[in-house]
Each structure stands twice: as structure tokens, then as C-alpha cells.
Amino acid sequence: MLSKNTAPNLKVREPMTDAQLLMTITIAIFVAMYGLAMIFMGGGFLRTQQLFDLLNDNAALIIVSCSLTIVMIGGGINISVGGVIGLTVMACALFLNDIGIQNSGLCIFLTLLLALGIGLAFGLLQGFLISYLDIQPFIVTLAGMFLARGLTTILSVNPVKVTHEGFLTLVKTKATISWLGYTAKNGNLIPAKLEIGAIVALAVVLLVYLMLRYAQLGRHIYAVGGNQQSALMLGINVKRTRFMTYLISGLLSGLAGFVFLMHKPAGNASVAMRSEMDAIAASIIGGTLLTGGVGNVIGTFFGAMILATIQKIIALSPLNESWWQEMANGAMLGLFIMLQSVILSNRGKRGKAKVQAAGRE
């Protein structure tokens, strides 16, 4: 057996891992769903702007889904992200209105720092409690969620509209890509527009992808999520790694809050309510396992896009009621989880059969 062993060949194409398979399924479903919408609903779906609008409207969701994916790969959970977004939106709106000097770029920059600061504070505190004091992540972040919602209400019970001119200019600033535009009935070319928030979200997806794939920290997160005990034995600083996942998650939640405000410049006590659940759903549909160790932000991105597409389709259909939307989301999630487990278990059986067949030779 040993003599037959040839040098491991790096050029051999490894079979697709379960994780890659799940991600491929997600992307395929998104493409299929969008394709069907183009065929049956036509109209807006035939224009690039529709796709861009999905990105514009869901930039914050995409960012916060990435943050959740990181935590979930590390074997944790963070349900405070929606609360942190709400708090950030409210705090930033008040900061811009009360303290802000109109038209000052510095002021906007300070607001961004404030948003990141709030996220960081939550990340630090929760990460510390979870990884160093070893408290259940679900409980810590549940407490975090209540704290954030409570603080939001203390800041202001009433809705707050941003009146800061500089910021409002920023809100209106959009990247225009004319060749992706379409020609309106009156013959004017209407270019496709992408908001800054959407660009930020795409950048976050890319950065988090690179971090998870090529940074030592990213690989450590996978290892810790895969098997915490093993990771410890392999010399990985498990506590610090887990801590970092919550810290990054907090920071990204703060950023998501800022992006949210750039899309809809107003704050109120129920902003981004339950967005943590959407983010968890997006991660799971994207192929992230709640048990940790498996996942990918590219999948998560498409998971979020699937949710966004469902929302859009329902909004454009006669069923435009919020309960239809929720039921469709729920059905999608259930369907996807079933699909995942059926495919994975079939694959497992096939794999076993192969091994057995090889053994008999």
C-alpha cells in the first residue's frame, strides 16, 4: 500500500466539499428565482436598476449578514445586531442634528466614528463576556439586544429625521453607470444608480471573504467553529479568536447602522427590528451551518439577495401584505434547510458506497 503511494499531486481537482455545494445551490436558486421573475413579472426586473435597487435597499442587511456569518462560522450566535443597528441609527441621527455643523465633512466623519464606536463597544463587551467569561452567546447577545433597544428609546421616544445638509447630500450621492441604464419612453437615457451604502456593502462582502479565506484569523475562526477542542490542541488561541468574531460582528453592525441611515436618513425606536433574524436566515440560506465551521460570505450575500428578491416579488405582486412576505421567507428557509439536509445525506450515502466499493476491490 505504501509502495503504491505516489507523490500527492497538487493539480488533482478535489471533489466539491459540502460547503461549496451548498453555496452553489444558493447561487443557482438566486439565479433561477431572478430569472423567473424576469420572465413572469418582466417590467422592472428586466432592468439593471432593479438589481441595483435590491442592493441599495438591502445594503445594511448584507453587511449585518456578513457579520453574523463570521460569528456563526466561529460556532457562536449574535442576536444583538438588529438592536445595535437601531441604536446606531438613532444616535447618529441625533448627533448630526444636535451637534453637527451643517455641511461639515468632518462632522460626517465623526458620525461614522460614532457608529463604529457603538458597534465596537457592544462587540468588546459581548465578546469579553462570551469568550473570556464563557457565558452562552445566545444569552449575552439577547441581553445586548434588550440593552441596545432600551438605550435607543432613552435617546428618543419620537422618530428623528436627519436635517444635516451635508449628510443629506451624501444620501443623495449615487454612482451612475450609464451603459447599464435603460431608455425611457420619452427617449431619455436613465442610467443605473448605485448608492454609496451598496458599494460599501459589496466592499464588506469582498473584504470579509478575503479575511476568511486568506487571513490567519479567518482560518482560525473556521478551526474554532469546526472543533473547539481540536483548535485549542492545535495551538490556536481559541478565546481570542472567538472574541475577535464578536468584535468584528459589533463593528460591522455599527457600520450597517451608518449605511442604514445613509439609505433612510431617519431614526426611530423600531428601526431594523428583527433584522438579526433576517441576517441569520440569509447566512443559513447561504450555506452557513449553525453548528459552526462551515460557511462563506459569498453564499451569505446570495442568501440576503434571495430574501430581498422574495420581498421585491411580493411587493410587486397582488399579495403585497407583510404576512405574505414573512410566510414566503419562512417557507424559503424551511425549504432550503430541507434541501440542504436531503442533498447532504444523499451525498453521504453515495460517499459511503464509494468507500465500500473501493474496499471490495
Add this chain to the structure above:
Amino acid sequence: MQGDVVLSMRGICKEFPGTKALKNVDFTLRRGEIHALMGENGAGKSTLIKVLTGVYEKDGGSIHVDGIEGETHIHSPQDAQNAGISTVYQEITLCPNLTVAENMFIGRMEGPVVHWKDYDKRAASILTGLGIPARPRQALSSCSLAVQQMVAIARAVDMNCKVLILDEPTSSLDEKEVEMLFTLMRDLRGRGVGIIFVTHFLEQVYAVSDRITVLRNGELVGEYAVKDLPQVELVAKMMGKALDDMAQLEQFDQKKAPGQDVVYEAERLASVNTKPFDFRIRKGEVNGFTGLLGSGRSESVRAIFGADRVTGGRIRVKGKDKKIASPHDAMKSGIGYLPEDRKRDGIIADLSVRDNIILAMQVMKGFFHPMSRAEMAKFVDEYVAALNIKTASSETPVGSLSGGNQQKVILARWLLTHPDYLILDEPTRGIDVGTKLEIQKLVLKLAEENMSITFISSEIEEMLRTCSRLIVMRDSNIVGELTGDELTQAQVMKTIAGGGAEA
């Protein structure tokens, strides 16, 4: 420190609440030797290893590692790695969701950015050099256990470890894989690595080791060169008594003829994991299922107990038709089952010894008929004494007991329900020689008392000693049934291999 000593541990002490796990233990490892660390369960082997690898902090004593001035302080697995001490545990401590190459380098990569190509290349050359059949980019979970273990060793070797600890590396490997591992171990010995080899398999110790250190009850018994210590003496030293037990068991060998009443009978029984098979067992009979790992022997008994989904067949218990679709049905019909994987299917580690023992009986009685504390205590004390379970008290969580004692707790659980038919799947795996003998004796005694028993073990000698009928399986098929004079190792091997007359 002498030139060829790579590791010396002096006067190591470690105390846990209630027990002194290590009392003044010395251990010396030399360059380029394979040094077996032996002892029964609970003798302190694992504790000593864990002190050395930084999982536990020692309470007293000193550790010196070659090349490091003064005492070496080890507070974490990381410290141990830095001191050149690497460990490969029984349970693979790698991450199954990562690739082979990653598992070899993670935790010790340089810089914040991972250069996949470099690591894949380095992994490829190490794997080739050591003759390990794995591809760097393969997901670890797609490798066999043996290969995973070898990947762990490759990782250790690449870290220039001076001390390599192999903790029960062979317990889940088949013979061919064990031989591969030994080849690798000898190769490493040639390169000057000091290897500490912890195992329960005596033959393996003699096949590969140079030196043996024996522990008993947390104390050092002694250090011996392999050639000066015959196997019988080693066992005696581990157990701390002469081996008349072995002889005693031989006397038991007068297996009494089983009664004529059939206790359990299955016709064309099949589950999701088995092909249909016929099976019957008489009152007071000890039979066994044998075959290689994966031949379907465990799956068959799981089907009998209803632990896997039953898909067909007729079952008669004591002549009456019964439907056994779940473990609960089986228990009601008087069948008990001690599972193969005690960690997964058997013990509930966080519950106390008492609760674990009472469990099956409570299920039988129904949860609406609680037992009084006094009643429970009576039963538990009786069985703790009868099976000689070593535990601080009946309140101790089972998880903190040694493997052999955990096994006895599960056994007590089933005995308490007074089953007519008891299935023991690998009851002696991973436990020490003394306890193994105790369990074998117990099996024969129970059979004398008219209990029917199915006994499964990977060690054929053990089955030959206890069973009066052996069912031989291969590829999920029953390929032979051996009784009487046919019960010899050679015949079993022949039947497994396919040369049996009845096959």
C-alpha cells in the same frame, strides 16, 4: 541532564478533588526510543500525559526538556508545543472542516496572511516523505481515521518535536493501518524522535516499543527494557497481583450447555443498516457476532434491539410474536443492550453514577412511578459493590470515572432491569486487562444464572473464551456459525476470510 535524555519528569504530583491522580511519578524519555506507558484505567497515564501537554497544571514536581535551560514550565498546549512536545490523541484533535495541509500548519502559520500555495507544497513534500496517502487539498473529513492520525503525526514531525506522544493511537485502526502506523513510528525513531506510546494492546507494545514504564494507582511501578519484561509479568505489574485470575477464567471455560428454550428468535430481520438475517438464542447461552470492523456485527445487534429503524422480519420472544420497533419495545420484552460507543449512546456524563444506573429501570417502570431515594440507594450500592465500580460516591458525575468504570456503570444499569437477554457490544474496548477479565467472568456467571447473552468484541480470544456459539459476518452477511470444536482462532479467521466450510 544526560546527553541522550530528551525529557525527564521528576516527582510529578497531581490531585483532583477526592483523588490523588499522580503521586511522585518519575518518567524519563531518551532520544530515538519508543517508550510505552502502561497501566490500567485510572492508573494515571492520561493524567501524566495531560500534565506534560499543559492540559492540567501539575501540583508538584519538575519537568526538564533537552535543550531548554532549567525547569520547563508548561501551562498550556501552546507551551508544550513550543518546548517541542507534540501529542496525537486517541480522538483525532484536528479540524475535519479544514484541508489536510491546513490541519498541518494552522496555529503555527507565520504572518497574518495565509499563503496557501506554499503550505500546500510543503505539506505535499512532508506527506510524501513520510509515505502518508493523503492529498494536501483534500478535506480532512474525507480521509480515513488512520490517515487523519498520520496527518496529525506529520504535523508534529514538521514542528521538529523532540517528544511525540501517541495516546491510544491504534484503538480505532484495523491491522493493516496499525502496521502502517508502526512503520511510521519506527521511521521517526530512526530520526531521533522520542516517542511515548500509550496503549491497551499488549501485543502492540511488544511489537514496537523499546522500553516500558508502568503506573498503578497513580504511582510509578517501574521502568523496564522490553526484552527484560515478559508479557505475563507486565500484566502482573499493571494489576499489582499475580495472574491467577487468568487461570480462574480458564476453569470457567467449562461452558455449560445452554438450555433448550429459545429466548429470542428473529426471522428475516432487517433494518435500514442490515440485510435480512435469521437469529435465535437459547436460555443461558452466550453467543457472539464476529467479523471485521464494519462487517455489520454491531448493526445486527442494533436491529435486534430496535435501535436502528427495523424494516422487516418476524420476531418471537419466548415463543410469542412481538413487535420490536424501538429500544423501549425491546426493553419491555426483556432485552438489554450495552452500546458500542459508550460516550455517544451509553453514559450521560453529567449525571451522577446513581442516576445513570437507575435510568433504564426508571424507564421500565414509567416516569410516573418514581422510586424513593432509599430504594435507589439500595440498588445502586448493591451494584456498585457487586461490579466493583471505583467511584468516590454514587453522587459523582459518571464523566469523571475511568473508562472501565463507566462501562461497569452501564452494565449495572442493564443488570438492574433483570433482562432475559443482554446484548453487550464491545464491552471491553478501551478498558484495562483487569476489568476486561472481570467483565468476561461476569458474562459467564450471568449465563450460569440463565441469562442469554450476545457478546461482541474485537478481540477474538476474548470471544472464544466466553461464547459457546460464534456467528461470523462479512459484508453484512452471516457467513458462518461456529460451535464446539470449531471455536478456534484459526477457524474464525478462515471463516471471516471466506474459506469456512459453512460459508
